Amino acid sequence: MFQMDTAQACSAGYDWFRSCWNVVPSSKEDCTISQKHRLQGDCLFVDTKIRGCEGHRGENEIVHSQEDGLYVTLYNAGGLRFSAGSRESVMQAGDILLWDTSLTGSFDCRAGASGRTILFPRRMVERRLGSGNRISGMQSDRHDARTLLLRSYLEKLHDLAGKTAEYILNDLLEASLELTYLCMIGGDDLPDRARTRAAFQDIRKDIRDHIGSEDLTPAASAARLGMSLRSLQTTLSTHGTTFTALLANERMKRAAQMLRSPALAGASLSEIALSLGFYDQAHFSNAFRRYYRMSPRQYRNLS
CATH class of the missing domain: 2.60.120.10 (Jelly Rolls)
Structure with a gap:
């Protein structure tokens, strides 16, 4: 740079x-x-x-x-x-x-x-x-x-x-x-929610499908969905969120599912963190604690 x-x-x-x-x-x-x-x-x-x-x-x-x-x-x-x-x-x-x-x-x-x-x-x-x-x-x-x-x-x-x-x-x-x-x-010209609901769900699905991928950015998601980057951003804004916020929310939902899954009971927290696109276990644990008010280990023990 x-x-x-x-x-x-x-x-x-x-x-x-x-x-x-x-x-x-x-x-x-x-x-x-x-x-x-x-x-x-x-x-x-x-x-x-x-x-x-x-x-x-x-x-x-x-x-x-x-x-x-x-x-x-x-x-x-x-x-x-x-x-x-x-x-x-x-x-x-x-x-x-x-x-x-x-x-x-x-x-x-x-x-x-x-x-x-x-x-x-x-x-x-x-x-x-x-x-x-x-x-x-x-x-x-x-x-x-x-x-x-x-x-x-x-x-x-x-x-x-x-x-x-x-x-x-x-x-x-x-x-x-x-x-x-x-x-x-600004938001004066943003499309209403009803007309963008399908596009919003497509964006959410793309995030879920590519969680953990290095190619999970607004530009890459827009390209995969065949929409302009501005359309993606305004669609998310209409639904009261941003790409970063939606990604963080979907990551935490997926993390909770993985910690509750009997099939992943033997997976370490580091493995789960890396599969979700976090830098390391500490990055994952801090984000999880902010979202759920408890550590991933505490959450797993509750399941």
Whole structure:
């Protein structure tokens, strides 16, 4: 994902920023850029403050950039004009912006702005959302209740980085992509439940049929079912869930069945965990305990 060493990225500061953008002062005032970078799990966490500058990102900057993925930026203060493709946004405190790093763009920040960003790697974006190009430049409504909830969640995710086991953090990050997308697109145009009930059951069956498979992602499931990724996501949203939440629910149901099965009485917890797609027994036990309020061993002894 990132060719630049983390320590190098953190110390490069202004020069690192200029490797991604062609930056010039926007006035006679000093052009100031301050960035802090942390590589946590598979994602890059960035805190940025800029003032008195404007920048353009063309093909040359894209080729030489160390970034490849989808930016999700929370604007905390100030104002910034941003354009990507045909979309132009005036970002202010409280806004959230999605931007694909493979696309050209420009910004103008004369008065100053600050924000927090998560750069999700390309492979994670494609697994969860498909192409990031179609949502690049998407801006939230800062007055929408969904935006307020999403901001609160993403802020907590920033705070968790560096304090959480990497495999748990990566699970949270992947789920966050779906949550971010669904909050950003809103629900006004979602189809009603009656018209999507069959599709919802097909998605649930596909998850059940492929539990434990490495190829169990929203994109892979949509491809197997012959539907677009957006149709899959909006269908799940209509039924009040996400792919990640539905997968977690189906895994726990299957786990309970396996622990109760006389035919699997001799199977170890590690074997059951791996068959369900968990990293290891500890990952499985923690998830099971959160869901059933008891450990897998305790549950098995009750059966």
